[in-house]
Amino acid sequence: MTGPDPDPARPVEHPDPLPAVPPRDAGAAGGTGAPGGGEPAGRRSGLRNPGAAVRGLGAGTLGLEALVLLLAIQPIRLVGGHFGGAAIAATVALAVAAVLLAGLMRRPWAWSAGTLLQGLLLLAGLLHWSLFGLGVIFALVWAYALHVRRVILG
Template sequence: MTDPVDERPAGDPDRPGPEAGASGPDATGGTDGPGERRSGLRNPAKAVRGLGAGTLALEALVLLLAIQPIRVVGGDLSGAAIGAIVALAVACVVLAGRMGRPWAWNAGTVLQGLLMLSGLLHWSLLVLGVIFALVWAYALHVRRVILG
């Protein structure tokens, strides 16, 4: 008795193998050629730009939404601290729109440092800075893994 999988034609998309678009080692033991995608993404650079822009947009939203809870729970939030929060949120939005530029990832790293530095104005900004610095570090790691 034969296995019904063996009776399928070679071009069948349900049949495993290199003709079905599998990546990685093929049936002959070789690996993908130098011109083929390693990540499986259609446009890895665009995906990474989206990751960076999304991270910065989320950071801007959290910064702006954090003003009132910090004032209520955290106590004394000075005008300078509120100004720093708004300025950092605007910088995040502007930088999110510029993620296609080669300097944008470095500027995002500097932005995380500035947020942690604003912790001198209020301790909760330091906490937010550490959290978003870790998120940004993960985004940088994903960028390095995908783009090489």
């Protein structure tokens, strides 16, 4: 035994692991508070900068898409068939467009252009079946990114 049993009649005191944080003033740091002292009106997600987080998600998705497209060139070249050259050219063009769009995610039209890029990748499936497969995969990933964008930004 390590010591006497605690007295059941006496309440056990636990140290507070976190200090109490006073609520933020609605006018402090330029924030606009929600009525009733709740969360600030522009921060539904709890992120410090939700717009930047969503732009990062879009840019990361497009960057990953560009990388996968560039890695797909060699298999397309080996089993390309009679549309091999056109499929490779389309793949390079789509990868370049994805990189450019990833850098332009601050623009409001970039999300629509990203959606158009996914449609173009699906259409490139007419040149090679693997591009259609990549188009389906990245269309689903892009749809999820759009969903996350809508949930975070409202």
